[in-house]
Amino acid sequence: MEGKVVFTVFRHDPSAGERPRFVRYEVPYRSGMTVLDGLLYIKERIDHTLAIRYSCRMGICGSCGMKVNGLPRLACFTQVSELGRSIKVEPLPNHPLVRDLVTDFTAFFSKHRAVKPWLIRKDAEEQENPTRQYLQSDQELERYIQFSYCISCGLCYSACPVVTALPEFPGPQALAWLYRFYADSRDQGGRERLRLVDDATGIWRCHFAGSCSQVCPKGVDPALAIQLLRRAVLRG
């Protein structure tokens, strides 16, 4: 693939009172180019005012999520060659807009915090002054390891139609984290954890649209975690 790639980029600064618009930029293609590379080219060479958020450029930090050609994706993890010559970039839906492609994750992270994403243990003294390791078998590890790969990029949250309809819904990321700890043999939170989301705006609101699992760049499968949470409540 040679030549130019056309980026159509969403531009809007809510504080400036201007109307949202899409701006076209032509970027020379080079082999191995990611969507983030293209946006950084625009920022460096064409328009310095473009706002983007990124950090690691290697799919680890989870800060470069945006909607690329209609689907939430990590800009640094998406090859231009997968998409063709015309690329439309928008901010992530379901997160409030800060500017251009940057969205506000405050609500997202407070929902994350609300599910207590840490090991709950009753042996407080052992926690302060550890004397041993917590051993785990392979089978015990496999019950939750998949859900611990989450990098909190918020793609699943922006793909979820239930979050769109009901902003109080914790969202796939927070629920996957909750299950990750619930299923961990070292955790002693037990049913106290389930009670956090066993209510009118919690796990029962999931309609299993599966979009979270489809867009997750880490194979976390939050939809599976939510079904397993419901199973845990239903089976008592």
Add this chain to the structure above:
Amino acid sequence: MLFPSRYSLERWSYTLQRITGVVVTLYFVLHVIETGNFVGGPSVWYVPPYDYARAYYEEIREFLHNPVFDVGLVIIGWMVAFHAVNGLRLTLAHFGITLGRPSRVEPEAPPRSFSPFQRAIFWISIALAVFAVVYSLNALMGVLAA
């Protein structure tokens, strides 16, 4: 985002399940009202020889006997069958039945919640809904006999 063209089958299931749920509920309300009208309410049974009841019955029957209502019923048949069977699929998922088990992540493997069993039930719900359409077309318009 009514037509989730970029999303997977599960998202289509979500969209269809919601639309059919709302439409079937509305239909149910109208159906109760319509059936209430059809019998003319309790008052028509008070005066023998029930001429009023008979006249009322005929009037409503005439009103309902037209192709628009028949097509509506065929669509409702599709929706009820789809919603019921797909609803069973979702109920099974609530109990964790028919889903894959969590495990280590395999690159490029589809999510385990999109299990072949789950997808098979989705397609069965579509197939049964199509059967319901054929059945109701035949019952209302005799398409198979024609």
